[in-house]
Amino acid sequence: MNQVIDAGALAPLYKEVKRLLTASIAEGEWQAGAALPSETRLAQRFSVSIGTVRKAIDELVAERIVVRHQGRGTFVASHGANRLMFHFFHVVPRGERTREYPDTETLAFRRARAEPAEAATLRLAAGEPVYRIRNLLSLAGRPVMLDDLVLPQALYPDLTEKVFSSRDNTIYHLYQTRYGVNVLRTSERLSAALADAETAGLLGLRKGAPLLEINRVALSYHHAPVELRRSLVDTSEHEYLSDLGRANAG
Amino acid sequence: MNQVIDAGALAPLYKEVKRLLTASIAEGEWQAGAALPSETRLAQRFSVSIGTVRKAIDELVAERIVVRHQGRGTFVASHGANRLMFHFFHVVPRGERTREYPDTETLAFRRARAEPAEAATLRLAAGEPVYRIRNLLSLAGRPVMLDDLVLPQALYPDLTEKVFSSRDNTIYHLYQTRYGVNVLRTSERLSAALADAETAGLLGLRKGAPLLEINRVALSYHHAPVELRRSLVDTSEHEYLSDLGRANAG
DNA sequence: TAGTGGTCTAGACCACCTG
DNA sequence: AGGTGGTCTAGACCACTAC
Numbered sequence: 176m177n178q179v180i181d182a183g184a185l186a187p188l189y190k191e192v193k194r195l196l197t198a199s200i201a202e203g204e205w206q207a208g209a210a211l212p213s214e215t216r217l218a219q220r221f222s223v224s225i226g227t228v229r230k231a232i233d234e235l236v237a238e239r240i241v242v243r244h245q246g247r248g249t250f251v252a253s254h255g256a257n258r259l260m261f262h263f264f265h266v267v268p269r270g271e272r273t274r275e276y277p278d279t280e281t282l283a284f285r286r287a288r289a290e291p292a293e294a295a296t297l298r299l300a301a302g303e304p305v306y307r308i309r310n311l312l313s314l315a316g317r318p319v320m321l322d323d324l325v326l327p328q329a330l331y332p333d334l335t336e337k338v339f340s341s342r343d344n345t346i347y348h349l350y351q352t353r354y355g356v357n358v359l360r361t362s363e364r365l366s367a368a369l370a371d372a373e374t375a376g377l378l379g380l381r382k383g384a385p386l387l388e389i390n391r392v393a394l395s396y397h398h399a400p401v402e403l404r405r406s407l408v409d410t411s412e413h414e415y416l417s418d419l420g421r422a423n424a425g
Numbered sequence: 426m427n428q429v430i431d432a433g434a435l436a437p438l439y440k441e442v443k444r445l446l447t448a449s450i451a452e453g454e455w456q457a458g459a460a461l462p463s464e465t466r467l468a469q470r471f472s473v474s475i476g477t478v479r480k481a482i483d484e485l486v487a488e489r490i491v492v493r494h495q496g497r498g499t500f501v502a503s504h505g506a507n508r509l510m511f512h513f514f515h516v517v518p519r520g521e522r523t524r525e526y527p528d529t530e531t532l533a534f535r536r537a538r539a540e541p542a543e544a545a546t547l548r549l550a551a552g553e554p555v556y557r558i559r560n561l562l563s564l565a566g567r568p569v570m571l572d573d574l575v576l577p578q579a580l581y582p583d584l585t586e587k588v589f590s591s592r593d594n595t596i597y598h599l600y601q602t603r604y605g606v607n608v609l610r611t612s613e614r615l616s617a618a619l620a621d622a623e624t625a626g627l628l629g630l631r632k633g634a635p636l637l638e639i640n641r642v643a644l645s646y647h648h649a650p651v652e653l654r655r656s657l658v659d660t661s662e663h664e665y666l667s668d669l670g671r672a673n674a675g
Numbered sequence: 676t677a678g679t680g681g682t683c684t685a686g687a688c689c690a691c692c693t694g
Numbered sequence: 695a696g697g698t699g700g701t702c703t704a705g706a707c708c709a710c711t712a713c
Contacts (some may be wrong), residue, residue: 187682213698224684229699245699246691269616343656363667364519366660367617367635368451385617385635390664410616414640417613429709437701463679479680495680497708 192231204272283309325403442481533559534586
């Protein structure tokens, strides 16, 4: 019951434990989907009590960096396997909450240089090499969404169109498994736009049809940006649901 | 250190404490902005340990039902006073995160009957009395957003246009202080639309200009819907930021 | 100085999952 | 049966706020 010496730490102990855990995950000591050591072992490793480890893990769970399973262990969050797959996909049929997984078709895959604005958002120097990828997403067999991705080549060294389009899971799962890039959070800015001729053609609309434009930045550990994505959505039969991935409430 | 008898409870004790606290807040035992009893006192009141009370309050904090201030106490969340005012306002100038508070003008205030779809969402019988309110919101002196509100009259008994438009704070603050209706969470569905002649005129746009349409349901305790709101936003110089009110990340 | 929430410990028992 | 996370307790000290 006695207080242990805190060694003059400025930050709470559990924050330090959290920082060390996050660093180990980011460095790959435990890969996505792998189990962390048990709470007892972690407590020994960091010379703190279990309660402190639990509080650190509580925050990692809240940030979706890890997932707890009672009786089994604590695991590094993964983009595959579970329903978390849908965590970053907000487009649903009008009035519903149920999502189906979209069919995606890769329309273009190019190597290019970052525009100044892109470079700034991706924290690159202007002109650094990027991939530009265009995807067409279909729901229930009908095209609904046109995605333009910008990826720093440095993060995804050997990415090719073949690798990209022959993935058997989500794009973020590909980043995670092949490049160790773990998308934790996205920041999205939405606005309304009108379809130009090209976009209208791809989505089967008339030129000038209203589109929902979503500008997304995908973020990894330490808020590092790892992907830029502009989506144009035909919302005539679908909507963007803002509060997925949220929970509860009293 | 010995285990106390749990009396065969099915739910965890702290969930029960949380439920009791939420109920007391919803019933008005502690008004918005008021301090809860100290953790020690609450522990005595519910015959549990402080740790259990803390865990219950942790969840209430996460759901923004209460706010903790070290050294001062724990308070029922309020819509006034603090920056929480902006919690439900997602429209920002393009590329920025800073928000200014919008000027609002009440264009219409009518008593009417709920349409079937509205009634269903508000959990009313079709035809129940509602208010229909139209607001024009301006940022930096220019109209940006047109809001159409639908409110059950039963929840806001004596609401009049004068009361509504002479409020000196946010609309949700009015609900809270005058009617004890506390908006905790909103659910929003976004889509793109084209401005009709009337809307275009009000927002200073051409007919057919693209607009961001936001359909919002405001929810109180126990997920009770307390307001419907459709917003039409001119996004030529503003955007909808999806991740306000979120925090941290490793 | 007194009271509040914030952190941390130490250990108990329970529920769940895997062998 | 053994290990894991989930809950709960009891009490210590710290940091902050009010008076």
